Amino acid sequence: MLNDLDIASEDPAELKAVNKLLAEEVKALSLKVEQLQHQLHGANRHRFGSKSETLDQLHLNLAEDKEIAEAAEEQRDPAPSADKSPKRQHSRKPLPDNLERNDTVLVPGDSCQRCGGSFKQLGEDITEELEYVPGRFVVNRIRRPRLSCSCCEKVVQSPLPSRPIERGRPGPGLLAHVLVSKFCDHLPLYRQSQIFGREGIDLDRSTLSDWVGRSTALLEPLADAIGRMVRQGNAVFADDTPVKLQAPGNKKTKTARIWAYVRDERAWVGQSPPLAWYQFTVDRKGEHPQGHLSGYKGWIHADGYAGFKALFG
Known part of the structure; x- marks a missing residue:
């Protein structure tokens, strides 16, 4: 259509008509381009949709591996240094109230070791540990009363028992479940996070990555011992x-x-x-x-x- 137009004319009326035709042609071409782009997008989604999902999963796995490596390094060398990046902060969501609670009370003794006087309770510290028993979650509560001697007023409290991750929330059974699910059942951490979410447990993928990294560092001495026994x-x-x-x-x-x-x-x-x-x-x-x-x-x-x-x- 445009080839048939005489755009060399200087007649204002003819130039106005040419401009109108050009505008219509540009509009038609723009619509055609949008149509072709839409068709191309649909064809690519149909052909490469699974590939795109694979790439998304690849990016998530790469992020998991990086976070696991960082957590393992922190577990090996917890002391901060100038060369290290700032320690990552993990938001700790409250544990659901409907979970079963199992209390363990740690008492430093029946009487004061300094003077033999009896204790009176000032308060207590409660540490909640999320644990996994096959088929369900439970919360182990470690209760440590703070006691004061009625004679000499000495304040005592039992120390926390040894736990896999210092100041961490997971129990050994939960850590074992996460590790087996990831490395034996090939279940990525972001999917485990979604599964836990359906149980009402809000655990971010980054939190699970931190647990896995620290667990791998804890298991290294065991792996080394197995290597020595094999040889x-x-x-x-x-x-x-x-x-x-x-x-x-x-x-x-x-x-x-x-x-x-x-x-x-x-x-x-x-x-x-x-x-x-x-x-x-x-x-x-x-x-x-x-x-x-x-x-x-x-x-x-x-x-x-x-x-x-x-x-x-």
């Missing part, structure tokens, strides 16, 4: 398996490795219980199993992977 055996079974490792910024994953070293003496009625020691690496270089089993003097059962050959010398 004390007369025979070790070694193998590796590929795992997908998230690669931020590349929009894809890379192949990492989980190395398994097993001590199992049941076949010859050995005295040691079966043990499995796992190590993670970002690649499959032979230096990894050589470092893991450095100094080992027993038998090694492994496949023909070249990375194990240096151990057979």
Whole structure:
């Protein structure tokens, strides 16, 4: 249509008509562009919808991993330093009133150790610990009365018992449930947060990340002890398996490795219980199993992977 117009004319009436036609043409083209954009958006959503959800989940998992690593570092070295970022603050929501409460009362004694006088109660501190019993939540309340001697007025109070996370709210059963759900059942923390929310328990994903990070730091000595016991055996079974490792910024994953070293003496009625020691690496270089089993003097059962050959010398 526009090719048929004579826009070289200087007649005001003709120029006015041309302007009108141009405006109509631009409006028609704009509507066409909007229509095509809408169709393209629908086609992309239909074709890449699951991919978009996967990317969203990837971002959440990356955030979880970062928060877990930060919490693990804080658990290993709680002392603040100038190089560390400010400690993250977690909002602590009140626990629902309908949860079962189990009280434990810690009393420092029946009489004053200084003068033998009797105690009178001044008040008490109550520490609530959220615990998970398979199938339900309960709240363990640790009650610690503050007592004053009626003779010498000395004030005493029992200390808090040892707990997995100092000044933390979760009990060991709840921590075990979160860890098993994440690492054994592959249930991301944001989904666990949603599940807890349906039970009336308001636990943010960042709070769960902090718990997981601190728990991994607490479990490191146990993992190291298992590794030492595995390498004390007369025979070790070694193998590796590929795992997908998230690669931020590349929009894809890379192949990492989980190395398994097993001590199992049941076949010859050995005295040691079966043990499995796992190590993670970002690649499959032979230096990894050589470092893991450095100094080992027993038998090694492994496949023909070249990375194990240096151990057979």
